[in-house]
Amino acid sequence: MNDAIEKHVEARVFLVSAASSGTGKTTVTAALARTLQHQGLRVRLFKTGPDFLDPMLLERASGAQVGSLDVWMVGLEACRAQLAQAMGECDVVLIEGVMGLYDGTPSSFDLARAFGVPVLLVIDAGAMAQTAGALVQGLRDYGPIEVAGVIANRVGSKHHADMVAASLRNVPLLATLAKQVQSLPERHLGLVTPAEVPDLDALLDHLAQQLVFDNAAWARLPLLRLAVPQPAAAIAPSLAGMNIGVARDAAFAFLYPANLACLRALGAQLQFFSPLNNEPVPAHADAVYLPGGYPELHAQTLSEATIWQASIRQAHADHMPIWAECGGMMALADTLLDQAGRTWPMAGVLPGAVMMQARLAGLGPQAMTLPEGVLRGHTFHYSRLETALTPFCVTLKNPSRLAGEAVYCHGSLLASYFHAYFPSCPQAAAALFWKKTRRDSKTTFLGNTSGQIIS
Structure with a gap:
């Protein structure tokens, strides 16, 4: 110029x-x-x-x-x-x-x-x-x-x-x-x-x-x-017409504002709800986004939120796409052991038990590769998930490219300790909420159950 x-x-x-x-x-x-x-x-x-x-x-x-x-x-x-x-x-x-x-x-x-x-x-x-x-x-x-x-x-x-x-x-x-x-x-x-x-x-x-x-x-x-740079190219509205239920309260507060802006730019309508207030997945939601947060601090309240738990189990049974990251994933496990040593029942969508620990379990920038592109983000958590599920892929750490966080697929649920920054690849972010991705891409994305890195 x-x-x-x-x-x-x-x-x-x-x-x-x-x-x-x-x-x-x-x-x-x-x-x-x-x-x-x-x-x-x-x-x-x-x-x-x-x-x-x-x-x-x-x-x-x-x-x-x-x-x-x-x-x-x-x-x-x-x-x-x-x-x-x-x-x-x-x-x-x-x-x-x-x-x-x-x-x-x-x-x-x-x-x-x-x-x-x-x-x-x-x-x-x-x-x-x-x-x-x-x-x-x-x-x-x-x-x-x-x-x-x-x-x-x-x-x-x-x-x-x-x-x-x-x-x-x-x-x-x-x-x-x-x-x-x-x-x-x-x-x-x-x-x-x-x-x-x-x-x-x-x-x-x-x-x-x-x-x-x-x-x-x-x-x-x-x-x-x-x-001043030239304006970026417009994002293709590949989520146009979709309603995404987004959990948002003190237990699910770790959410980049840019992620919400990205989903809206992709054409999605966002409907916020509070599992802590025992609110169900919104009635007209086509997909669910469960961001990270502090479920371990609110484990008793979440364990008693029967309406929320039943709604997310029904959404999963109905094959509704669910993307759950870190705290969102923890709230979907069978149980959560908090830092006081008490075990609480969670939603039971993801088979396994979450345990808080004193030692840091994951930290640093990582990336997750999908057929639509590479989503960048990070991980930071003090808990671990014990599950019999085999990860279908793992993220890559930056800059070492060593194996990072496991990513689990269980029916229509995709879950990981990985926090994705959606604007890093909007079309890959959109794919997290597509039913087509869950159902039809068996040989590329969801079909890899070997635990190998996709890159």
Whole structure:
């Protein structure tokens, strides 16, 4: 494209990253977003990599839906399109990184480098002072990466902040946040959901008030200029006329907003229902989507939801396509052993028993190959499924391409610990909900019962 006619957008865009997990990236990103909003700026937030819980919190902090940016799972051009759209609508775009700056394949650094996004480094200053400068310089030079500024978390005093600032050698200390008496609570998969935090908005406003922010240093930070990509080709509406029942409540909350948008772009009508409230599969549903979540925290309620259980068993008996991922799969097993050692009866659609465990059972980006294409996504779970079923295929880990999660086919049910990101291959996502795929593709997709990798 000719530079003379190429359209560009400009905004302040920063990746909020750190040396490791546990430094307070989410807390700082939320507090910074609230601070900038209180100054009258339009702020949009994104999360790097596969995640469900951090985006929920960041959505409450910003008041707007939080998208995912990941150069592998989402794709480089889709990331560019999301970023350009946000820049055209907002004054500031903050992208919370995942783990440490250089951790993972791809890493937060890879995303920042792809688009020239400068980094705001969050450091945990609670147990250091002048060493902060060495840490920042090492993170900057290792890439190398442009560090726009530093936000020091868990700072003890004004004198402590001054020592940190003096160590940074021309990298501005943009803000400091003192150690907080009340922090965002966590559990085995990360942060708790926003609905579980009493007075969350008051807590977020308090964090913003506690952020000692250098407005002069902020004003000197650069704008990012990004070329606006050409619109993506329209998605073929291969789910036109279909109604998909989508479980959505506290037990089934791990759901990419982009997945719902993708299903709608494919032509599907979505009907939400709550198994926790003992609601049945919607009467006019042609297929069912059971996303992940925390069924282990609501096992007793789900075990007593007889209307929901009967409806999903009937849907399965009627050969209705069902795609169940992670928590959705757990709720369909015969039983679930929770972390307190109690066993609860589940819906009994998928033969087998689910057991929670203290050790992480699966983590990382993976891909599932269907005849229609490759669906990218990830896995993250602390439970295991024991079943006599033979997996008809397994996912592939990225980048090693080693065997990942088992994918089970049982009648019209397709289930796995794998979380799919539907926009990575919309037609493959559509195939999860086609009766034709369940019935007719016996020699290609559903016919492979050997447990071998399809790729």
